[in-house]
Amino acid sequence: MKGERLRRMVDLHAWVGMVSGLALFVAFFAGAINVFHHELHHWQEAHYGEPASVPMGMDGLLEQVTGQYPDARKRLYLLPDAEDPGVMWFESSEGDWVTAHATDFNAEGVREDVPRSALADFINELHFALGIPNPGWPINIGMTFMGLISVMYGVALFSGLLIHWPKIRKEFFALKHEGNMRRYWKNLHNVIGIISFPFHLIMSVTGAAMGMFTVVAVLLGALVFGPQLRGVITEETEVWPAVDSQGDTVTMPLMEDVLSAARNELPDLTVDWLEIRGYGDAAGWIDVAGSVPGYLGHHAHVVLDPTLGPLRVIAPEQRSFNFASLSPVYSLHFGDYGGLLVKLLYFALGLLGSLLFVSGNILWCERRSDRTGPGRSSAFLLRLTLGVCAGVVIGIAFSFLASKLLPHTPLAGLVAVAERGVFAVILVLLVAWSLRASPLRFSSQMLRMAPFCYLAIPLLQTVLEGSHAWLEADNRLVNLLLLAVAACLWVVRRQFRKRIRQAEPHPLWVGKVSGDNPKHLTETEREAGTVASDSAS
Amino acid sequence: MRYALGTVLSLPLSLMLIGLLAAALPMPWQEWLVLQLVAAVLLWMLLVLLVALPAKAKPILVALGVANLAAWLALQATPLYGVGA
Numbered sequence: 001m002k003g004e005r006l007r008r009m010v011d012l013h014a015w016v017g018m019v020s021g022l023a024l025f026v027a028f029f030a031g032a033i034n035v036f037h038h039e040l041h042h043w044q045e046a047h048y049g050e051p052a053s054v055p056m057g058m059d060g061l062l063e064q065v066t067g068q069y070p071d072a073r074k075r076l077y078l079l080p081d082a083e084d085p086g087v088m089w090f091e092s093s094e095g096d097w098v099t100a101h102a103t104d105f106n107a108e109g110v111r112e113d114v115p116r117s118a119l120a121d122f123i124n125e126l127h128f129a130l131g132i133p134n135p136g137w138p139i140n141i142g143m144t145f146m147g148l149i150s151v152m153y154g155v156a157l158f159s160g161l162l163i164h165w166p167k168i169r170k171e172f173f174a175l176k177h178e179g180n181m182r183r184y185w186k187n188l189h190n191v192i193g194i195i196s197f198p199f200h201l202i203m204s205v206t207g208a209a210m211g212m213f214t215v216v217a218v219l220l221g222a223l224v225f226g227p228q229l230r231g232v233i234t235e236e237t238e239v240w241p242a243v244d245s246q247g248d249t250v251t252m253p254l255m256e257d258v259l260s261a262a263r264n265e266l267p268d269l270t271v272d273w274l275e276i277r278g279y280g281d282a283a284g285w286i287d288v289a290g291s292v293p294g295y296l297g298h299h300a301h302v303v304l305d306p307t308l309g310p311l312r313v314i315a316p317e318q319r320s321f322n323f324a325s326l327s328p329v330y331s332l333h334f335g336d337y338g339g340l341l342v343k344l345l346y347f348a349l350g351l352l353g354s355l356l357f358v359s360g361n362i363l364w365c366e367r368r369s370d371r372t373g374p375g376r377s378s379a380f381l382l383r384l385t386l387g388v389c390a391g392v393v394i395g396i397a398f399s400f401l402a403s404k405l406l407p408h409t410p411l412a413g414l415v416a417v418a419e420r421g422v423f424a425v426i427l428v429l430l431v432a433w434s435l436r437a438s439p440l441r442f443s444s445q446m447l448r449m450a451p452f453c454y455l456a457i458p459l460l461q462t463v464l465e466g467s468h469a470w471l472e473a474d475n476r477l478v479n480l481l482l483l484a485v486a487a488c489l490w491v492v493r494r495q496f497r498k499r500i501r502q503a504e505p506h507p508l509w510v511g512k513v514s515g516d517n518p519k520h521l522t523e524t525e526r527e528a529g530t531v532a533s534d535s536a537s
Numbered sequence: 538m539r540y541a542l543g544t545v546l547s548l549p550l551s552l553m554l555i556g557l558l559a560a561a562l563p564m565p566w567q568e569w570l571v572l573q574l575v576a577a578v579l580l581w582m583l584l585v586l587l588v589a590l591p592a593k594a595k596p597i598l599v600a601l602g603v604a605n606l607a608a609w610l611a612l613q614a615t616p617l618y619g620v621g622a
Binding site: 004005008009011012015016151152154155158159160204205206208209211212215216217220223224225226232233235236237291311320321322326329 | 540544548549552553555556560562566568569570571572573574575577578579581582583585586588589590592609612617618
């Protein structure tokens with residue numbers, strides 16, 4: 001690639017990287033934890049010792065919910081759990097989805113307002129929508145915004161590949177502790193980018209496809225296929241048509257029988273949830289949704305009528321091309337196709353991705369400062385980057401701490417609000433602090449504090465819940481992951497300190513971007529300057 | 538500005554190009570909708586990349602606008618719009 005064209009490609013890479021970098025940091029850091037979303041759902045449940053009474057089973061729960069909430073009869077999701085099954089339905093009076101667990105009902109069958117943590121859902125929302133709430137609009141603003149960010153991210157990846165392809169082998173081994181701080185960040189950025197390029201390509205394309213779905217579908221309908229596209233999308237992606245009730249009632253089968261009938265159709269099925277449409281209606285149906293292990297596109301559905309007659313089976317090798325294409329989009333994004341090992345790989349690559357975006361933003365700020373001389377915009381962006389990154393990392397840790405601590409205090413009812421509130425407060429405070437403090441000192445302080453925040457979470461759970469924190473498999477896994485995050489932050493801190501000791505930081509880092517400390521030269525410019533002064537003398 | 542405009546203009550073009558592909562291929566477009574969505578997103582990314590290649594911004598942005606118009610006109614010659622499942 002010619003020099004001028006390469007420079008424009010670097011500009012594009014920097015532009016899209018800068019536009020999307022901070023949002024991607026949030027998405028990747030929260031996403032790395034969100035890989036273990038189901039485990040986190042178990043982890044967040046407060047443990048007060050052995051339960052006094054055995055909660056009702058799936059059938060009892062369905063009976064209570066559909067009896068008390070007519071909306072649930074139209075459409076509900078059953079989350080099977082041996083200890084505490086749950087039901088989700090859309091409550092029109094509240095205009096929102098409602099979740100009820102078996103343990104929410106007392107002995108008389110009355111649903112009580114049991115305070116529950118919503119940490120896993122909050123982390124998930126941070127990941128796919130930056131925590132931007134959806135007020136029930138036809139388009140999810142946060143999710144669409146992240147879809148657009150994913151497109152920017154894809155452009156940054158392709159431009160980065162074009163920039164680095166000619167020297168890819170050389171750069172692969174270039175993470176040396178020599179030269180200046182900027183060279184170190186650049187090498188770190190390049191090495192992470194090269195190692196994890198396939199992972200990032202998957203994330204950008206699948207993230208953009210999911211996030212931009214509404215916008216793309218609307219435009220595709222307006223420009224290409226016309227208004228009938230909506231009906232086609234529904235027809236091609238729904239497992240069975242909506243219930244056409246004739247008013248005939250039916251006694252619902254026991255859920256154990258439903259699961260058994262589904263396994264009869266698909267012996268390898270691992271059940272994740274059940275969708276029941278038209279509960280108690282003869283025209284209703286039950287979709288037993290889950291996975292068939294051993295496939296990349298592992299999602300499967302067995303649709304049954306209320307008499308347990310099979311209506312449709314959607315499984316690997318038994319599905320339409322659209323279902324066969326959709327399933328890998330989800331599984332490649334969520335990393336749930338290869339067991340624990342693949343999930344751990346996604347977790348590690350997610351954390352590395354966060355580092356990629358921080359280093360990219362820092363590089364951009366330093367490069368801009370080098371090119372244009374001292375300026376407030378570069379200093380502001382560097383400080384904002386450090387503030388947002390520290391705010392997100394430490395804010396999430398405090399959300400975890402609030403999630404564990406509050407259920408054991410009189411403020412238990414506020415736990416779900418506190419998880420979000422404490423995150424927002426810490427994020428705002430740290431961003432405000434970062435804009436005032438010296439970036440170098442701020443980073444040192446944050447990196448000193450952050451590992452201890454993550455170390456404190458398993459310790460707190462152990463203090464509050466005793467051996468339950470480690471004996472229960474999902475708790476143990478989440479706690480080990482949190483310790484791994486603490487260890488990673490400790491390594492980043494150590495490397496950061498090492499760099500400070502070994503090389504003079506860029507003036508942006510010490511707040512020296514002023515008239516007294518003008519333009520900071522790059523190595524190439526320094527060399528050029530040396531040559532010029534030599535020739536002049 | 539160049540990249541922002543390129544991003545906006547590339548989205549409808551990528552969708553219409555995928556639509557033209559759907560019209561050209563001898564299989565019902567309804568059967569591979571998900572793949573069209575993924576391909577459109579990938580094409581969108583590559584078109585934004587293309588905006589960075591020329592030295593001057595104006596010609597490539599004009600070219601994108603013209604390409605959008607040409608793709609839209611070409612789509613009118615296909616039986617796609619309004620043809621149901």
